[in-house]
Amino acid sequence: xxxxxxxxxxxxxxxxxxxxxxxxxxxxxxxxxxxxxxxxxxxxxxxxxxxxxxxxxxxxxxxxxxxxxxxxxxxxxxxxxxxxxxxxxxxxxxxxxxxxxxxxxxxxxxxxxxxxxxxxxxxxxxxxxxxxxxxxxxxxxxxxxxxxxxxxxxxxxxxxxxxxxxxxxxxxxxxxxxxxxxxxxxxxxxxxxxxxxxxxxxxxxxxxxxxxxxxxxxxxxxxxxxxxxxxxxxxxxxxxxxxxxxxxxxxxxxxxxxxxxxxxxxxxxxxxxxxxxxxxxxxxxxxxxxxxxxxxxxxxxxxxxxxxxxxxxxxxxxxxxxxxxxxxxxxxxxxxxxxxxxxxxxxxxxxxxxxxxxxxxxxxxxxxxxxxxxxxxxxxxxxxxxxxxxxxxxxxxxxxxxxxxxxxxxxxxxxxxxxxxxxxxxxxxxxxxxx
Numbered sequence: 001x002x003x004x005x006x007x008x009x010x011x012x013x014x015x016x017x018x019x020x021x022x023x024x025x026x027x028x029x030x031x032x033x034x035x036x037x038x039x040x041x042x043x044x045x046x047x048x049x050x051x052x053x054x055x056x057x058x059x060x061x062x063x064x065x066x067x068x069x070x071x072x073x074x075x076x077x078x079x080x081x082x083x084x085x086x087x088x089x090x091x092x093x094x095x096x097x098x099x100x101x102x103x104x105x106x107x108x109x110x111x112x113x114x115x116x117x118x119x120x121x122x123x124x125x126x127x128x129x130x131x132x133x134x135x136x137x138x139x140x141x142x143x144x145x146x147x148x149x150x151x152x153x154x155x156x157x158x159x160x161x162x163x164x165x166x167x168x169x170x171x172x173x174x175x176x177x178x179x180x181x182x183x184x185x186x187x188x189x190x191x192x193x194x195x196x197x198x199x200x201x202x203x204x205x206x207x208x209x210x211x212x213x214x215x216x217x218x219x220x221x222x223x224x225x226x227x228x229x230x231x232x233x234x235x236x237x238x239x240x241x242x243x244x245x246x247x248x249x250x251x252x253x254x255x256x257x258x259x260x261x262x263x264x265x266x267x268x269x270x271x272x273x274x275x276x277x278x279x280x281x282x283x284x285x286x287x288x289x290x291x292x293x294x295x296x297x298x299x300x301x302x303x304x305x306x307x308x309x310x311x312x313x314x315x316x317x318x319x320x321x322x323x324x325x326x327x328x329x330x331x332x333x334x335x336x337x338x339x340x341x342x343x344x345x346x347x348x349x350x351x352x353x354x355x356x357x358x359x360x361x362x363x364x365x366x367x368x369x370x371x372x373x374x375x376x377x378x379x380x381x382x383x384x385x386x387x388x389x390x391x392x393x394x395x396x397x398x399x400x401x402x403x404x405x406x407x408x409x410x411x412x413x414x415x416x417x418x419x420x421x422x423x424x425x426x427x428x429x430x431x432x433x434x435x
Contacts, residue, residue, distance in 0.1 A: 003147070005209055035158075082124075119134050211264070278291075317347065368391050
């Protein structure tokens with residue numbers, strides 16, 4: 001019997017320098033610093049945009065500090081509350097926290113299924129009530145899942161955090177960013193995994209959390225996933241989701257639920273086409289892990305413009321993408337200007353299956369999505385963010401994958417050429433980017 005997950009609560013980053021990431025999240029990506037927890041062992045900052053919440057952890061001893069126990073014999077609070085100190089060798093996004101109905105019951109069920117818990121059920125309280133949580137190790141590299149029960153808690157975030165909605169150290173969110181940068185929630189989370197590991201990952205999430213397969217493409221192979229294995233591109237994408245997954249007879253979120261679902265994507269490279277961006281992530285991150293997170297926005301043009309003006313660097317396909325046969329017409333028929341999209345590298349992908357089967361075939365019934373990808377936000381070429389706006393389309397821009405893949409490969413080759421020139425100082429190559 002799988003454990004029912006109510007909603008995604010937050011995602012945790014473990015970094016060596018919280019100041020830089022905090023600055024980027026607020027000044028560039030327009031998140032709001034709304035809660036903090038400081039101890040003599042750690043620093044934790046919470047950032048919010050809509051219902052998307054990042055908790056950034058920094059240990060004062062740095063990433064290579066010797067590991068210490070979570071709770072001492074007197075039952076003091078863990079060093080990094082609601083999380084796990086992984087001591088990963090590079091900055092990493094390593095914990096996806098879910099709310100559950102009953103942490104102790106979940107602990108028992110998952111324990112019987114063979115899961116490894118790095119933090120057993122632990123209670124934390126303040127004047128607003130009690131929160132219970134535990135942390136379970138996933139099957140994907142250094143990724144863990146915090147299971148959180150806050151049904152007995154009425155505070156704005158979590159016990160142990162000082163919460164403020166006002167400006168703090170210049171990191172407050174200006175009101176106009178709500179309209180110019182309308183990010184509402186996490187759309188999807190993508191794992192970079194070793195070759196031939198997708199089925200293992202899928203089975204683990206199906207067995208323990210009741211995840212179900214989500215088909216990226218209508219013609220996708222049930223066993224093989226969405227595969228591109230031609231002309232220098234070797235990629236397998238498989239998606240899954242956790243809404244409507246319970247087998248235990250629990251009442252599921254209704255159609256009126258306030259929290260949108262967040263899908264999970266597994267990306268692995270295929271050996272026939274040689275080493276690629278997934279392999280580079282695995283090498284630089286030194287384990288499988290979270291490669292990128294999609295942020296849903298109601299207006300990608302306004303959001304990208306606002307972020308670009310603040311210093312966010314986006315990856316752009318070659319200009320030919322917007323003028324190639326069929327693509328320019330596709331963009332215009334969706335009501336957009338190719339020139340406007342090209343300004344920040346925004347790509348458009350139409351749900352062609354829906355268009356072909358539409359009785360009327362009218363443009364008004366056309367479903368599509370818009371997406372753009374940032375360059376990596378850590379020192380290593382690992383984790384990055386994606387902006388995505390959906391106009392009825394539920395996939396992940398499968399029509400853009402070929403163009404994106406070749407664009408990134410061309411960028412890598414160009415940077416490698418520049419790095420060979422002694423006259424030029426080349427910025428670090430971006431080898432792990434979008435799909």
